[in-house]
Structure formats: structure tokens, C-alpha cells
Amino acid sequence: MAPFKPEGELPELSTKLLLHYSPQACKNNICLDLSPSHGLDGRLTGHRVETWDVKDVVNCIGGMGALLPLLEQVAAQPQEAEAGPAETHDLVGPELTSGHNTQGLLLPLGKSSEERMERNAVAAFLLMLRNFLQGHVVNQESLVQCQGAAIIGALLRKVPSWAMDMNVLMSAQLLMEQVAAEGSGPLLYLLYQHLLFNFHLWTLSDFAVRLGHIQYMSSIVREHRQKLRKKYGVQFILDALRTHYSLQRERPLAADDLHTVQTSLLGLAREFLVRSLSADDVQVMQILLSFLVATGDDGQVVGALDLLLALLQGSLAQESLAIFLLEPGNLEVLLALLVRPGSLPLLPDRVCKSPYDPTQILRRLQQNERLPERSRQRLRLRECGLQGLVACLSEGTVSPQLCQGLYKLFLGADCLNLSDLLAVVQLSLQADLGVRLDICRQLFHLIYGQPDAVRLLARQAGWQDVLTRLYVLEAATAGSPAPASPEPPTSPEPAPPKPPTELPAEPSDVFLPSEAPCPDPDGFYHALSPFCTPFDLGLERASVGSGNTTGGGSSGTLTPASQPGTPSPLDGPRPFPAAPGRHSSSLSNVLEDGSLPEPIISGDDSSNTSNPQQTSEEELCNLLTNVLFSVTWRGVEGSDEAAWRERGQVFSVLTQLGASATLVRPPDCIKRSLLEMMLESALTDIKEAPVGVLASLTQQALWLLRLLQDFLCAEGHGNQELWSEKLFEGVCSLLDRLEAWPHLANGTADLREMAQIGLQLILGYILLEDPQLHAQAYVKLHMLLQTVVPARREEACYVLSKLEAALGRALNTSSSESATDEAGPPPAAAAATERCSWLVPLVRTLLDRAYEPLGLQWGLPSLPPTNGSPTFFEDFQAFCATPEWRHFIDKQVQPTMSQFEMDTYAKSHDLMSGFWNACYDMLMSSGQRRQRERAQSRRAFQELVLEPAQRRARLEGLRYSAALKQRAAQHSTALLHWGALWRQLSSPCGAWALRDPPTPHWKLSSAETYSRMRLKLVPNHHFDPHLEASALRDNLGEVPLTPTEEASLPLAVTKEAKVSTPPEDLQEDQLSEEELAALETPMEAAELDEQREKLVLSAECQLVTVVSVVPGLLEITTQNVYFYDGSTERVETEEGASAAGIGYDFRRPLAQLREVHLRRFNLRRSALELFFIDQANYFINFPCKVRNQVYSWLLHLRPHSQGYLSSRSPQEMLRASGLTQKWVHREISNFEYLMQLNTIAGRTYNDLSQYPVCRYLPVGQALSLVLGRCANEDLASVPCQPPEVPSLTPFPSLPGLCSRKSVLLPCDPSKWCSPNLWAGSVPAFLRVKPGQGGLVGHQCSHAAPARVGGQFPWVLQDYVSPTLDLSNPAVFRDLSKPIGVVNPKHAQLVREKYESFEDPAGTIDKFHYGTHYSNAAGVMHYLIRVEPFTSLHVQLQSGRFDCSDRQFHSVAAAWQARLESPADVKELIPEFFYFPDFLENQNGFDLGCLQLTNEKVGDVVLPPWASSPEDFIQQHRQALESEYVSAHLHEWIDLIFGYKQRGPAAEEALNVFYYCTYEGAVDLDHVTDERERKALEGIISNFGQTPCQLLKEPHPTRLSAEEAALRLARLDTNSPSIFQHLDQLKAFFAEVISDGVPLVLALVPHRQPHSFITQGSPDLLVTVSANGLLGTHSWLPYDRNISNYFSFSKDSTMGSHKTQRLLSGPWAPGSGVSGQALAVAPDGKLLFSGGHWDGSLRVTALSRGKLLSQLSRHLDVVTCLALDTCGIYLISGSRDTTCMVWRLLHQGGLSVGLAPKPVQVLYGHGAAVSCVAISTELDMAVSGSEDGTVIIHTVRRGQFVAALQPPGATFSGPVSYLALGSEGQIVVQSSAWERPGAQVTYSLHLYSVNGKLRASLPLAEQPTALMVTEDFVLLGTAQCALHILQLNTLLPAAPPLTMKVAIRSVAVTKERSHVLVGLEDGKLIVVGAGQPSEVRIEAAVCGVPATGRGGAGRSAARRGGPS
Secondary structure (H helix, E strand, O other): OHHHOOOOOOHHHHHOOOOOOOOOOEEOOEEOOOOOOOOOOEEOOOOOOOOOOHHHHHHHHOHHHHHHHHHHHHHHOOOOOOOOHHHHHHHHOHHHHOOOOOOOOOOOHHHOOHHHHOOOHHHHHHHHHHHHHOOOHHHHHHHHHOOHHHHHHHHHOOOOHHHOOHHHHHHHHHHHHHHHHHOOHHHHHHHHHHHHOOHHHOOOOOHHHHHHHHHHHHHHHHHOHHHHHHHHOHHHHHHHHHHHOOOOOOOOOOHHHHHHHHHHHHHHHHHHHOOOOOHHHHHHHHHHHHHHHHOOOHHHHHHHHHHHHHHHHHOOOHHHHHHHHOOOOOHHHHHHHHOOOOOOOHHHHHHHEOOOOOOEHHHHHHHOOOOOHHHHHHHOOOOOOHHHHHHHOOOOOOOHHHHHHHHHHHHOOOOOOHHHHHHHHHHHOOOOHHHHHHHHHHHHHHHHHOOHHHHHHHOOOOHHHHHHHHHEOOOOOOOOOOOOOOOOOOOOOOOOOOOHHHOOOOOOOOOOOOOOOOOOHHHHHOOOOOOOOOOOOOOOOOOOOOOOOOOOOOOOOOOOOOOOOOOOOOOOOOOOOOOOOOOOOOHHHOOOOOOOOOOOOOOOOOOOOOOOOOOHHHHHHHHHHHHHHHHHHHHOOOOOHHHHHHHHHHHHHHHHHHHHOOEOOOHHHHHHHHHHHHHHHHHHHHHHOOHHHHHHHHHHHHHHHHHHHHHHHHOOOOOHHHOOHHHHHHHHHHHHHHOOHHHHOOOOHHHHHHHHHHHHHHHHHHOOOOHHHHHHHHHHHHHHHHHOOOOOHHHHHHHHHHHHHHHHHHHHHHHHHHHHOOOOOOHHHHHHHHHHHHHHHHHHHHHHHOHHHHOHHHHOOOOOOOOOOOOHHHHHHHHOOOHHHHHHHHHHHHHHHHHHHHHOHHHHHHHHHHHHHHHHHHHHHHHHHHHHHHHHHHHHHHHHHHHHHHHHHHHHHHHHHHHHHHHHHHHHHHHHHHHHHHHHHOOOOOOOOOOOOOOOOEEEOOOOOOOOOOOOEEEOOOOOOOHHHHHHHOOOOOOOOOOOOOOOOOHHHHHHHEOOOOHHHOOOOOOOHHHHHHHOOOOOHHHHOOOOOOEEEEEEEEEEOOOOEEEEEEEEEOOEEEEEEOOOOOOEOOOOOOOOOEOOOEEEEHHHEEEEEEEEEOOEEEEEEEEEOOOOEEEEEOOHHHHHHHHHHHHHOOOOOOOOOOOOOHHHHHHHHOHHHHHHOOOOOHHHHHHHHHHHOOOOOOOOOOOOOOEEEOOOEEEEEEEOOOOOOOOOEEEOOOOOHHHHOOOOOOOOOOOOOOEEEEOOHHHOOOOOOOOOOOOEEEEEEEOOOOOEEEOOOOOOOOOOOOOEOOOEOOOOOOOOOOOOHHHEOOOOOOHHHOOOHHHHHHHHHHHHOOOOOOOOOOOOEOOOOOOHHHHHHHOOOOEOHHHHHHHHOOOOOOOHHHOOOEHHHHHHHHHHOOOOOOOEOHHHHOOHHHHOOOOOOOOOEOOOOOOEOOOOEOOOOOOOHHHHHHHHHHHHOOHHHHHHHHHHHHHHOOHHHOHHHHHHOOOOEOHHHOOOOEOHHHOOOHHHHHHHHHHHHOOOOOOOOOOOOOOOOOOOHHHHHHHHHHHOOOOOOHHHOHHHOEEEEEEEOOOOOOEEEEEOOOOOOOOOOOOOOOEEEEEEEOOOEEEEEEEEOOEOOEOOOEEEEOOHHHHOOOOOEEOOOOEOOOOOOOHHHEEEOOOOOEEEEOOEOOOOEEEEEOOOOOEEEEEOOOOOOEEEEEEOOOOOEEEEEEOOOOEEEEEEEEEOOEEEEEOOOOOEEEOOOOOOEEEEEEEOOOOEEEEEEOOOOEEEEOOOOOOEEEEEOOOOOOEEEEEEEEEEOOOOOEEEEEEEEOOOOOOOEEEEEEEOOOOOEEEEEEEOOOEEEEEEEOOEEEEEEOOOEEEEEEOOOOOEEEEEEEOOOOEEEEEEOOOOOOEEEEEOOOEEEEEEOOOHHHHHHHHHHHOOOOOOOOOOOOOOOOEOEEO
16 A cells, blocks of 8 residues: 555555555444545455564564574574585585685575575574565664664674584675665665674684685675775775784684685785776775785785786786886885895795796886886985895895896896995895806806996905805805904814804994904904915804815925914815816806816705806806906906905905805815916916006016915915916916016016016926926926026025925935835836936036036035936936935025025015905905995985885884774674663563563763753663772772872973963953954855755864763764764763764754853863753863864854854853843742853863872871961862882971871972972972871872852751741851851951962962862762762772762761861752752662761761652752842852952952962963973862853842732733642633534644744644644734733634645544644644554644655554654654654754654553653653553663553553653553452552652542643543642642533643643633733732743733633
8 A cells, every 4th residue: 555655656646546445444344445535435244354574573572673682692502513514515616615716706605595504593593684674674774773783793703603604604695685685775885894894704714604705795896896995995905814814813724725815805905906096096005005014924915916016017007006106105115025024035026026927026117118217216226225225134035036136126227336236246145056146147247248347346345255255155044143254363272153142233244353352462463364274263164074185185394484473374174175176267168167076065956057067056156256356357456565455355255254164166276266367367468468558567467476376385285286287387478478587586676576486386386296287397497497597596506405305205205115115116106206307307407507506516526417427317316315415405505595485485475464464454444344334225225215114014003903993993882782782672671671680770861951950860781889999998908009200390380371361351252353253144045055965164172071071073064063982992872873872973953053152171261062952962172273163163054043052251141141130030040040150151061071090198197288388278188199108207207196186297299299289389288197097098180170060059057957947047058158158257267368378489379268169079079879970989089989977978967067167168069959869879889887976878868857858859949949048149149150259359258269260360271381281280170160250240139029020010011820820720711623523632832933023923723623623723822902811713714614624534443533642843833643544653734734744664553642842853652562753854943844764763562652752851752551551761862761660559551641841750640440340540640750759649530631831730631620730749739620521632822821721522721810910910919929930922812701
């Protein structure tokens, strides 16, 4: 039948139907015709069966939320896994369980039926949920409203991981697909959020489930990419990857599976990046880079880099992406990844190399020709250099790809940077042999491709060390110590290596001196020849050989020059095996020489691509040797000693490396190769050199020969393999070319030295064992002896001595071998013979050529002839054995030879020793310089690259942490939602009601009445009994002391903050002229009325509540005010926007904004307080400059129909409001006036901001800091704690300590008192008074509230009499005096203290009282029994309750304390006049016992004249409204709000308080230091805050009751209130509305709009008859111009059937039109009706009677309706046991309809709802049902509060009527019977707002109408009587009025002047208070006020008379 409803698809057909029947519209056996004609009712012949769909029924027991406890039970039940791995494989197939081929797979839902999935209980629940949602919009909305998706997600996290199998995943997919098919966008989005994108649910499941989840999520993302990319885009995916899929997670996947999942997620991220690089994509790329720099999982980084590389190569936006990657801040991320500590070797490779392309990614960027040069320069690190990057690289991260990539990236550019080259080479030192081989190849091609490179390279500091280290066979391991620098030997034993923890942060680039102590400080400068045998450097050797090498030993004869101070070239063992043969290292065969020996340890098994016959070690050695030779010979320019020192450093490093590591070839062989190449190049240079440069080349050759001489004489002495043929040939060729031989005896020094070196080397070759080599030497020497005659004896003796030594050994060997072996000459003898055959001719030639220089003629007279003798060979051999020969040699030749060596070669050795020392010094110097450059580059790299990346990582870390916190908060919020829902469901009337419900506890609600009374209690679901606080109070526990380190606040701060402006000159808090001028221009109507909401202002702010200050964001739009709670941890609140009330978020329509007040917060004019028409109010604090801007916008956007909002100062507001005149004329009560004054003066319930922390002393005395120089009283008890008890020792004595009096001692608290407590400017004293032992504490405040809820006076002083006589002035307090001097005895004491006070600093003004009458501590003192003030009190007392004797335990005791001490100046709070519950300890807190009587403190002890808390409040309120208080209240107002608050009048009245308590006394904005400002706030706020001064002249007095009555009689403008004249009531007949048809509704809407022109025109009076006849009549109450009672004009349309307006029917069978199912909008525009056959709620326009809308949300007939007084909400009750709260829609300030969906659905009744009532201001919805139950819910959240069961007979009947009073009183009319069939009894019950039964009244008549107005109950009965009862007692207020006919409706007019009574016969009766003028005269005589609280409108009475 839906198409025929007004909101159906075919509404036009409903008017054309001929017949329309429905089984719902059946009465008995008649089926009603629902067509427009209503003429053809049908007869029902069958049976009517009523069935409800279970999908509908769930909305009668709690909505979809009622199903959610099933899920928790499923999660809590232990189960066994249903599907093992095999079954999962069968369920989803091998493609999901294998992890392969994962692209594009979807869950194979077709393979599993629902029956199979239902084996899993969780899956079964989701499938059930799917079925409930299928085709049911209401259930979908219900699930959204109860936060069902979030709760399901939270509960699923409790499910064991094995239960979250594929069944659950597929059922979740079915659920979401079903919701998507239904088109429910909000629910689908929530399911996506809490199920699909909630990785917590799936990350602990099996791999197949995880992968299936990601794949399904991928399909959703592809389908809704644009909608999901903002929240679930790349950032979300990367966060999920980082959070859930890393190796550190619980139950991590296998490596392959984890990689598969990560790849899938990153592939999903790539879905968002395939488009062109737009602005959004740039942001996404930033996200990707931030992820790279922040994540700690290397696998994730590699995956993300692969994604980035794939985008760079395959994206359509390569250009823009490349430019983006090279932007500042982005390139740094990639570079920072290279030096990432502890990263995988693969990670840097991904940065430099793409897995898809062999080229390098950064190189690819560099080769992009379209990139600007500046970007390329950044890419090459021109600002910081590559060396910094290398210096920051961590160990173990070097790979071939990294080195190759860096080489090509930084060195492949056109402009070569040699520093970067060395950095790459240095980087390769950490890598294996293959990496270094590749680097050497690059270097080789670079050097021979760019000839200038060698010269540039030779200019780099430390190049020798860096390049030479490439020879090392093995890279240093992570645990081995770094190489150190050589130092002279200090011990024959190796020094132990340094432990790894002591290693320097950066490995040294060169060998530096070790830190071992050196006994000889000059040892560093000993000769350190690189050709010496390596000595111990204190380093571990990579490989040390044992034993001597082949072909030579490790020891030999010391040369004459080997002195003890010089390192011997032969000392120590030799670590390397000798090479088996001689090898050339010339450039021509560098890549072909394959004869090098196999090294001991191979560092790389890679094949040699250059020459397959060469090993990698051989190729490396050959390449590097050529590189070193090129740089050494060609790169180092010059031939002087400085140039050769540069070259010599290469040999020094080789020697040092040989001592500490294993090289690819023995270092001696490398040196030999270098020398060979140098000799060859030197000869070539000389041959090709022009004449002019021959001198420099000669010098070059000399130094080369010196190195060769030093090398062969040191290294070659024990290793003949080093004497190569190439060296011999090179030396000889060089000397021959230079023609140096002739200069051997006489010639230039250089040539002579070269010839001498050549001669020494030739002789050395002659001594070799190699026949080929010494044969060449023989030939060369023989030629020299023949051509160059030794001119001097010295050379001849030197040559003869060397030859004779060799000859003698040969002769001895030959003779000895021949003697021992007769068989034949052995090989040695043969060799010796052959050697003699070579030596003898040489000796013969020498003796022949040097006959004279040798003096043979006299030295060897027997020498055989040397010329021509054929037997000389044999003769000379025999002669060598003669004594003559031996004598000649020993005496003549040897001394000369020795002297020659000392003169020649020893000097050369000394020269070279100095040379090597200089080389070492230069090596150290260049190493240190390189270290400095390295450190500088490292710092630059860190500053330019790493620090920006680290900042980015920190920011990303903060964002990620915030995201995690946000998700955790969302989960916590979901659990809070679940907790709230469960409490609702498990409440006594809930669907899951507990058998043993917990004891309820209560807290004070923030809801207010229109009189600003907060008197409603709500359940406290987070109740804390504060047992620990009670134990600590009784010294049963300990409080840890937290010492502070704060410094004292300087005196200058308080002076800086103090305002010197006189109070009379203080500027009022109001808008500036410019701001006021801006308000004069209203916004355009089109802009305000525009349907589309626009944001106009957004500002950060703080929402100030009683218990906390909530940070958040305020947004103002053209239609609403929004506040978004910014707390990290949300709590459950009353004001929460959600149904569960989580957080302080709210949304309020601007149309409901009633008032905006400027407020102060923490002494600043920075806050606003917003008041709405439903009495909700919000105290919001802003930054100072923002407050007025927000305020201006609120006023600017105010609705035109809205009244005065306030743009004035408090003083102007009071003047403009007219409140004072109303109070004076008794138009408002004393209570109302005081509440309004407090509100205008800035007093608020909300501003109880932060409460202090107290400190306690573990000593027997209590110490409190006394501020000010006062003799008799503390200025303020601001307790403090010295750090320890011994700090009291400076006081010489403590006089009077044993007495009961306290002692006041001067002190300086700056060293131990918090700056929050002591400003430094106040004279300080330490008050010491006796304690009871244990922990005795005093309060100290950091920040007390500036304002509290309200200030009310003590009005009575009699709290001991048994009765309270309010006619006796003696029972009242003197209101003209401050509370501190209400005892006259205190006046003189206070005055003397004021006059004697003096502050030496001049900061503190004189004052009478150091404490204040209003502060937070006082509020909590009175409200200690009511939460949240109990908890706040405990916080104030540092976690404990205050001492029981100091607590508020008795009203009389509290008053007595005011009389005894002038320091106790606390006034009362408003709760004393309306809130009885605060006097009872309903929560059962342990408040201790009184010390004197040991009486337990519980409920407050009331005065004898009060029988109960309610009685006390009622009498106390009567005392406040009494004549005495009315006559004197203005005096108290002068003290608190008026002219006696400040200035001379205050001084005279003894009413001056501490200066900081006054408005404008300090300006904290003058204090620039935040810490000091906060500290000063704590000091100032501790004293309390004086209200704003509202009046500066005496307050007028109030008229007496008689004067007010006479005034009203003279005015005679309004009809009298009938409730003021109940003894004058008269009934008037008005009209017959519907003859014979009951009149079920007659009322005058109380907020009818009237324009200025129509003021005084008649109002609308609405009537509805039982047949649905609608009437809108004219109603005008009394006007003095026409002497009549009222004017009534009947609706003219009711007289004709054609014009009659009928409500659309038919009505539900058996009910008809009921007045309880009707409601009229307050503005009289709409009529809401229930009772219709289809269960709909209909909205009718009153003016035309047209049906506007028809809302069908109830499942059965709507039985009752009620509107709140605000016109915001309508509540409906139904037979389906539910109630619904609907929001009225307004447009232009007028009601236009109802929202299509209810705001709340209220559950809990077990029978049909019979009556409802609602109070929006008190947040109460009350409903009664036919089973006699009354349930109280909240309106804003729909939460269950309490269930009431009216007392009565055994069997309860229906609750027929309900009504709410202005203070929340609940009036219930119930029925009952003793037994079935017995007579029904009726009763009336009164409950307080908190559900406490106050009174009951049995009724003798059957009620038919009930109404509550003001303090009265109007009850109409079927027995024709109208009863008026007192609301608070249910006692009769007037005699009942008889109407002769049963009453059907009762209503009171808006002026309270008449009662409209509808009768059973259709008549309208008006009850009034007699003739108006007569009533007023009588009232004036009797002295009773003629009017009540509100004013009345003007009207003219035209007709009407007594009935």
C-alpha cells in the first residue's frame, strides 16, 4: 500500500481510488473503505491474522543494536577451527593458498554456499545481519545510528585469529555487497571503514585470508578510486603495510608470503598513481617518500622503491616525476636511504639500480636532458660532495651495484670531480674483490681516456693511501679493527687490538699513529723506509705466512750502514711467499700477463671478462699497478725532492699494508713492478726529451735510482727474486743513455752518484745465483772495466773486494765439493767452477786496468801476470789461496772498500732515511687533511641531506604516531559505543536485561531549567567510590611526594601583570566601534536562507566544562554552529553528538541560538557563552583576538526573528534587559533575579576549569605559606612543601610550638616553593601549627576557577529552632553586611587588619579578606556528595578526602563557622534553593567520622525545622522569596554586584578582597613568558574571582507586595492569573464546537508570532473534535478598554460541510481521535496527529487543514504525542512499545514540518505506550505504558535513565496520563485493581525529576485530562469535575469546579489567565478569575500580588459571560 501514501511513488492515484481495503483497517468483521469516498465498507468473512516480520520486530526491542550482543557471545565462546589448511585449500582453490599468480584474483564466492559458511559462527552472524538489512531501510538506518559497524569491527577484534577464516571474509563480502546493492551509502562507507579497511581483523589470519582480504579490497578500490583515495589512498595503504605487515609483527608470515602480501598492497597503492602527476599525485608522492624515510622495515623500503622505480619507468608522467624527485627535500630521501644504518645490501641497490632496467635510477634522472642544470648539480651533490655520503655509509652496505652506480652517477659527468672519485674508491675498499676490480677497470679507462685526470688526481689529498688500499685482498670485516697508522716499534710483541667498542666513529683513511704509549717521542721520525721489512704495527694481519720464503731466507748480513737507530731492512719475518718468477708490469702486457702466482686467499670467484687466462687478483693487481704508476709518474709533476716525496708515499703505504693485511700480490713485487715501469718510462722520456729539459730528467733519474738502490739493497738482500732482468736492463740503459759511467771517478755529482749506484747494482747482480742475470752483469762490468778505467783507488778497491768475496766463496765451494765426492763434480761444484770462470777474467781485467791505483807492484809482487798468460785462470786460483793475497785483501783492499762505502753509500742511505721520514710526515699530513675534508663533507652531507631527511622522518613519525593514536582512539571510541549500547540493552527494561542489575550510581547532569537550575541526576556509569581517597584521609595510605624544580616567580612579573588603571576607568567588555558598525549591515536574505550550507568561520578553541577543558575546533556556518572535540582520548558525555554520547562534539542550529554572552576565562576577556532555546549552554574560550571575530559573526548571522542576543557589556546588558525594573515591580522572583544577575555578571556553571594538586608534609606539623604581612589572619592558605624536613633547621627556635596556637615565622620560599604559589612580591611567612601526626595537608592551587555557577547569600541565621517563622525578622541574616562581618565582633578586627597592612613592594593593595566568598573549592565543599564534584574535590585534595570536620556535614555547623571566623567568607550556591539531592549521600561515599562525636558523616544534618531535604529546600526557597529578604536583598546586591563592590564604598562597607580577585586588576597578556604567565594564573585564580560590577549606583529597593498590587490595579492591562486568585474562579460557556461530539483538544498555542502591526490582535485557539473536525478560532483575553472577561470568535468554516476541515482518517479501530494523540506546534501553524489505522504520524497545516506529510516509522498505531515547550522536539508513543523523538523543521522561524527520520527511538516497554511527555531543556523523555510502567530516557542520546513503577494494588493497570513540571516533576496518573474483574482504582503520583516518589493521591474519580502548569496540576474527570492541585504536594489548591458533563480536555492559555475545558458534549468552557477589575481591587486590599512571573499581552474583550 506504500504507493498510495503521500510519500509513495504514485500519490496521485490515491485520490482516484474507488475501493481501498487493508487488513490493518478492520473493525470487528468490517473492513473499512480507505478510498476517498469511504462509502463501501466490506465484510470480513475469514479470520484476521496479524503477523510481524522479524526484521520489523527487532525495531521494537532495541533496533539492530539488539543483535550485536550475539557477536560478543560468539567471540567469547571457545570454539575449534572449522576449516583446516586442507579445507581452506578446497574452499578457495590453490590460487589463493599458494601465494602465486596473485594479480587480479577475487574471492571465489560461488564455490561456497551460505550453509557451509554458517559453520563458522562469526560468518553466520554476518550473514544474519545481511538478511536483516536486505530490503529494510529502517534497519540500515538503525545500524548506522547505533554505530553498529564500528561496534562490529571492535568486537571482531576479540574473535580468535583461527576463527577469522575465509568463511568470515566471504560473509563480510556478501554483507557489504548487499548493502551496496541496497544503495545505503552511509552504512556502506561505515562497513568499509570498520570491516574492509580494518586490517586488525585480518592480519593474524592465515595467509589465504590475508591475501583474499587485500584482493577484495583492491577490487573495491578500483571500483571507487576517486571516492576512497582521500581516506584510504596511498597514505592509508602504506600505514597499513608499516603497521601490520612487517617482520616485527605478531605471528609474521613466511618470507615469501610476506613478500606476496607486501607486493599486493603496493600494487594497490600503485592504482592511485597511474594517472598524470597532478597536485594530488604530488602529495601522494610526498607520502611515498615520507614512508621511505621513516619506515624501519627494509623489505618494505625495497618494495616501495620498486614501486617508485616502476612509476619512473612506466608512468605517463616520467618528466614531472623526475623533476619532482629532484626537488629539495625529495632527493635527500633517496640519498639518505643509501646511508641507512643496518639496512640490507639490496636497499642501496634499489636506490641506484632498477630491477627492471640495468641502468641506474639516479643516473637515469641525470641523463634526462630536459632537467634543469641546477637539478643535475643537486643530483651530483655539488654542495656537499660524494665524500660526505661515503663517510656516512654504514658497514656492510657496499655492493657492486652501489659502487658502480655511484661511479657512473657522480663520475660519469662531463666535469670530473676527483674528490668524488677518491670517495668512490674509498667506498669500494669496504667491498669484496669483484667490486674493487670493477673500480680499477673504471679507473684504468678513465686515466688512459683522459690524460689530464692523472694530474688532477695527484693533487688530491691522500690519493696514495686510497688507491693503494685497493691491493688489499680482503675487505675489513665488521668486527675487525680498522687499520691504524704505523709507528716505530716499541715492543717486540704485537700489541693487542682495540676492542670494537673503543673504535673511532669513522675509520681512518690513512695509517695514523696508534694510541699505545711511545717511550721515545722522536720515534715517529725514525727512518721508515718502505723497503724495510715490515715491523709490528699492533694490528691483526689478515694472513701471516709461517717460515721463510723459497729462494731466500729472512735474514742476511747487515750492511755497514745498518746502525741501531735505523730500521733494518731485514728485521722481522716475511709474510709473503716469494713470486716464482720475474714478471713485467709494463703497460703493454697489463691485461695479458697471466703468470702471477695464485694468492693465498681469494676474495672473489668472479670470472675475468678482460682476459680469461687471468684471475681476478691478477687483473686487479695489473690494472691497479698501471693506475698507480700513471698517477705517480705522470700525475705528480716535478723532479725535485718534494715531487718524489709524493711518489714515495705510495711505497710507504705498500709497506704498511703488507704489515697489516693480505694483498693480491706481495708488496715487494708490486714495488718492483712500479720501479720497472718507472725505469722504462724514464728512459723513454730522456730519449724523446728536447735538450732544454734534460737536466730535470737527469734529476728525475737520480731519484729513481736512489729508490731502486734502496729497494734492492733492502728488500732484495734476502730475496733475489726482486733483482729482475728488467731492472738491470733499465738501469744500464738509463746510465748508458745519460753517459754517466765516465763520471764514476771524476764528474758532476749527480752523474757520479748515478754511476756509483749503477756500479753497486751491477755488483749486486753479479752476486745473484741466477746464471742468466749474473752473466749479463759480468758482461756489463767487464765492458765497464775495459772502457771506464777506475781512476781512483777507492772504486778499484770496492770492485775488487766485491769480486774477491764472490770468487772466494766459489773457490771454497768448488774445492770442498771436489774433496768430498771423488766420483765426479756435484752440481754445486760445477756451478762454482762456472762462476769462477766468469769472475777470474773480471778480476784479471780489474787488476790489469787498475794496476797502479791498486799499487799491485808493491802490494802483490807474486801476482801472476795478467796480460797474455794462458795459465792465469789456474795460477790465479792458486794465488788466491796464498797468504800474500789474503794479506793484500785484508790489509789493503778491505779498509779502502769500507771507507768508500761509508763515504758513498752510507751517505746515500742516510739521505733516503730522511727522505722516507719526510714521506711519512707528508703521508700523515695528507691523511689528516683528508680526514678534515672527510669530516667537513660528512657534516655538510648531514646538514644538507641527512638532517632534512631526519626532520622529514620525525615529522612522518609524529604523523604516523598520531595516526596510530587516532586509530586506537577510534577503537576505544567504538568500545565506548559498545559499552553504552550494552548498558542500554542490559538496563532493567532492555532486551538483554540482567537478572541481577548493578546498584545504580548518579551524577549531576548539565541540563538546566529555564530558571538555570541544574537539578537532574543521570546514571554514572563510570562510578568511583574513592575508597583510596578515604583511606588516605585516615592516614591508611601514602601519597608519593613529587618535588618540583620550578624557580620562584620574580617580583617583576607580578608588577608587569598588574594593571594600574583605576576601577572607574576600566573599559567595559564589549565590541569595538568598528565591530559594531559591521553588525549594522545584515547578511543578504538569499545568503542566509540558501539551502546549501556555507562555512563562514573556523577557529581553534577550548570547550570549558565543569570537569575539563576540551580542545577542539569551532565552525560557524550559515545554518549551524559546530564543535569538534579534539581530545586524544574521548570520554562518554551527556552532550555527545552520537547516540552513545562519545566526546563533546555538538551541532546546534543558529535558529535556536538565544543569547551570546562575552565572558572572561583565566582573567582574560577571551570567552563566549552560548545559550540556546532548549537551555543548553556552552562556555567556549578562544585566543583573545579571535573571540570578538566569532562573536561578531554569531550576531551577524542571527535569525531576523530571533530576539536580543547581546552585543553589549554586562553593565549595558543589565540596563537593557529591564530585569531590575521587573524585580522591583515583583514581576520576577528573587531567585530568578539573582540567577540572571549571576549570568550577566559572568558567573557560569561551566568554568570550573583545572583543579589543584596538593602537597602534604610527612611531619607532625602542618606548614602553610602565609602571603602578606598580617598579624592575625592568613592572607591565603597556600600550602607548600619544603623538599625535606631538615630544611627547617635554619630557624633558631620554634616558640609556642607546644601550645595550641600557630607560630608565624618569616621565610624565603624561593628555594622550595612552586612559582604557582609564591609570586616573590608578597612578604612570606611560614605558619607552623601543631598537627595530629602522620600526613597533614593543606590545599595549594595551581589554577582555581575564575567563576563558579552562581553566588547566593546566606539568608537565614536560625538553624536551631524546631520551626521556621518567616514572619520573624530575627531569623534572617543581616544582608547589608559582608558575610565576613555578619558577626559584629569581627568588624573591628577586620578594619584594623586593613588599616595596618602594608606591602613594601607596593604591588598588593590593602584588603579586608585574603580569601574569597566564591571559588571552586567552596563549590566542591558544598557539593562533595554529588559527582562530578566529589571527584573534583578529591583531585583538589591531592587524591584524598578532606578532613571530616572540615567537610560540609551540617547546615548549622556551616553557619556557625561563618560566625566564628572572619576568614571563612563562603556564601551559598544556588543549589541551596532548588536541589535537595545534594544534601544526601546517595552514592554512599565514605566521608569519615567527626573527631569529637565519632559520628559518621553521611547526609547533611539539616536544621530541626526541616523534615527532609525537600522540605529544607522548599522552606529555604520560601525564605529567599520572603518579604524580609525582598526588602533587603538590594543591600546584598550592592555588596556583590553593585557600587559597594569597589572603591571607597567597599572600603567603608568592609568589603575589600585581595586585588587579584577583581576584574581588570591584572593583565596576564603583559607577561610574555608562558611559564611565568601560567604560574601567575595559578596564584591569582587561587583566590577566587569577584563578579563583574554591574551597578555603580545604589540598587533600587523592591516594592512591597501591597505596592505592587496597587500598581497593577492602576495599570489594569492584563487579565489576572487564575493561579493568583484561585478563590475567585468562575466558569464561562464559550461555544458549542461540535454538537454531541466530544471536544478532545482545545488550546491556545503559546508562541504565536505577531508582527509589530498585529500586536494586540486575537490569538488562534485550536480545537479538534472526536470525529476529526478541526477548528481555528479567534481568542482574545481581557482588555481594560472593553469591560468583559474574554473574546471568543468561532471558526466560520465549521458551520458548513463544504468548508469543514477534517483530519484525514480513518482512525484505528476502537480508538478514534484522542486528545493524547494530538499536538499543536507552539506557533500554531501545524497539527500533529496519531491514532491512524496505518500507524502513521501525520502533519496537517492548521490554516487549510491540508495533509502535509505522513511518516510511517512505527509498526503499529501511534497512541500518544507530546511537544516540548521549546518547539524543537515531538515525541510519539505507539502500540509497538516504542517511542520516537522527532525534530520539528523550521523555516523563517515558523514550523513547516517534521524531519523524515526520528532523532531517537526509545525502547523498553513491554506493552503499548499509552502516554508520553518531553522536556528538552531537562533532556527528559518520559513514557507510560499499559502495563503500568513509566520509563525515563534522555532526549539527546536516547539513553535509559530509570524505570518507575507507581505504587498501587496488586494488578497494575495502564498509565493513562503523564505530565512534566517546569523543574522536572513527573505527575503520573495510573490505575490498578486488586484482582481480575475488581473495580479499577485510580491514583495520582508525584515524582521528582530524579524519580523519587514525592507524593501519591488516590482518586475517587476517573481522570480524563491532565495538565501541569506553573506549580499546579489541573485534572479533569469523567465525573465532570475540574480539580486544581498543588504540584509539590498534590493537595487541593482550590475547590473543584463542576461542569455537569464529563471533561475530555484541559488547557491553560498562554497568559495563565484562563483554563480551556473541552466537554464530552462538544462544548468549550472557559474558566477565569471573575471580573478582572473586581479581582484586582480585591487583590490590592488583601495584599496579594495580582500577577505572576510572566507578562501578558494586550487584547480587547468583546464577548463572553458566566456559564
